[in-house]
Amino acid sequence: MQHAAEHSLPERGRAGDEIGDQIDWDLDTPASRRIVVAMSGGVDSSVVAALAAGTGAEVIGVTLQLYDHGEAVGRAGSCCAGRDIRDARAVCDRLGIAHYVFDHESSFRTQVVDRFADEYLAGRTPIPCVQCNTGPKFTDLLTLARDLGADCLATGHYVQRVAGPAGAELHRGSDPARDQSYFLFGTTQQQLEYLRFPLGALPKSRVRAIAADLGLGVAGKPDSQDICFVPDGDYAGLVRKLRPDADTAGEIVDMAGRPLGRHKGLIHFTVGQRRGLEIGGQAEPLYVVRLEPDSRQVVVGPRAALAVGAAHLTDINWIGGDHVGPLHAKVRSMARPVPARLDGDRLVFDAPEYGVAPGQAAVLYAGERVLGGGWIAATEPVALAA
Template identity: 85%
Template sequence: MDEAVDFQLGGDARGKRIVVAMSGGVDSSVVAALAARTGAETIGVTLQLYDHGEAVGRAGACCAGRDIRDARAVCDRLGIAHYVFDHETSFRTQVVDRFADEYLAGRTPIPCVQCNMGPKFTDLLTLARDLGADCLATGHYVRRMIGEDGAELHRGADPARDQSYFLFATTQTQLDFLRFPLGALPKPRVREIAAELGLGVAAKPDSQDICFVPDGDYAGLVKKLRPDADTRGDIVDMAGRKLGEHRGLIHYTVGQRRGLEIGGSPEPLYVVRLDADTRRVVVGPRTALAVDAARLTDLNILGPLGGPLTAKVRSMARPVPARMVGDRLVFDTPEYGVAPGQAAVLYAGDRVLGGGWIAETEAATLAA
């Protein structure tokens, strides 16, 4: 293991204390190993967020029973302390319930961002400070770099693993305290390090994006939490003409084409809008998905927004040229698949400038 990871502790790490957020996966386990190797006192902390992963026996769930045992085993091997804190109630309120409510409101939620904004960062940072830590280290694939005005958030060096989209809401105060030692490494090398150190999680599958949803059945979870979520309604075209019926708004997202179960149209139809008040699914041709701008709420600013930038409006989307005009994100060319409830993350090159939540969109003139 030849990596010399800098935890940016300001000199000799001996006498320092690093708290590592441990989910029981390979990434956070390697972070703990790298932290311990610096000579700093290292403490592993796991938040027990729910019991669900163990109950369904789903590989890749995080922060549940089996994963806590894995984190503890890694800490035992490294000879460092490990603490578990029960945050199930906080996770349910801040993440799971909000996930269900967003779907009922016709929006497309991103629970991973909410988890980072709440239990994982806010709660863990408080715990780390209570433990007298000099920093909190996590296994996220992003880079913390020091610029002229202090700590900056940058994309992970490995484009296939970059997680900056999910961390846009990290505040400057949090960024000053956080460390991301894996940001410059490719995932295969991280697994190699785990194997070299004899960590039992070296070959463990990656955690799923939405850890609390069994088998990706979002609708099933929402129905369990909100029994009225399956209320049927009309599928209408852009002019309001009824084309069919749907089986509940929770089964649809903006940009969706499959599963509409309507026929007779000379061209493919897509979900253009979900109207929670009327329980209508509005469909139209692909051109109707084109968006010129989006209004953002709860903006988090990590860098200057006055000049040209790029924006990412879905986790798997490519950043596109845009600019901010007040609270409006204006695209240089029409963008497709921009859904209320998703995040818009702003970049200058690899640097994350911040972002916000998409509240509403403005249809492109070509879709009028």
């Protein structure tokens, strides 16, 4: 565990003053409070730390070292690389706030990395960023923040925490291009009461302007593009390293089970995928319809075969209060929310939905509010889901 020396807080620039005055920290007399900020070394969390410091509160920056060894050491664009820890420390030093680094690599490996590999082997498409948010990012950080006597934990996520009649509500970020609510559906009501998201109403350009105005060295730092623990975006390579049998070859078959070709391993495919099948001479384009881990088969078919009428969800997290009836569901991070209804653990779509992959999350909304969500365990073709 390391910390930065404390210095006097530099004066905030005009952008920081203007935005800082608009943020509702939902704290009585913030100047007498303690705020812990989750710091990744990027521009978003750095600006959150600056805005928190501008309230006059005692601010502590905390960075979790999740995956900073081997191939990931020094990897630019990785949220856990050594460079990012140094950047977070430099920002805290600039702001005159304490900075602590906690080694949580072991729990991250168990909760996120190993599960990522196992999901691919089981023929599912994992979302490690959700697992990280519901594990080390929030559970561990919340525990640390409370141990440090903090009144709240602030992060740089682009979502909004809105005071509702029954308590705090989670809403989408105001900038659709930056909204991260899909990845936070697993946030519990108890966690939401303690969390703060100061950037939820801001566009990224405004955040960078604040960082530049405050003289933060990360103002122009590129956003992370890949999963932090996957070097060069080579997902299959990492799974192969962790699970040597992941590259077992198998057949590519049509909906009737007729062989059409061979593949080099299920880890290279996901439901809805069209490229990489390397099957020629077909009358129409073929897509991955499902993966069969027991037989190692990749089942392909026309786009119509991807039409899903319902999905079965597991581990549903509900933060929607007493909401009942129709809602909207988002089944991929880049998908648009579509009308649906939830009947127990069964999510029924109003119209056929395409590319619904087991292993992904289905996140539920009522307008801008996040109601919760669950993991897609299985899907029903349109003909069976009426």
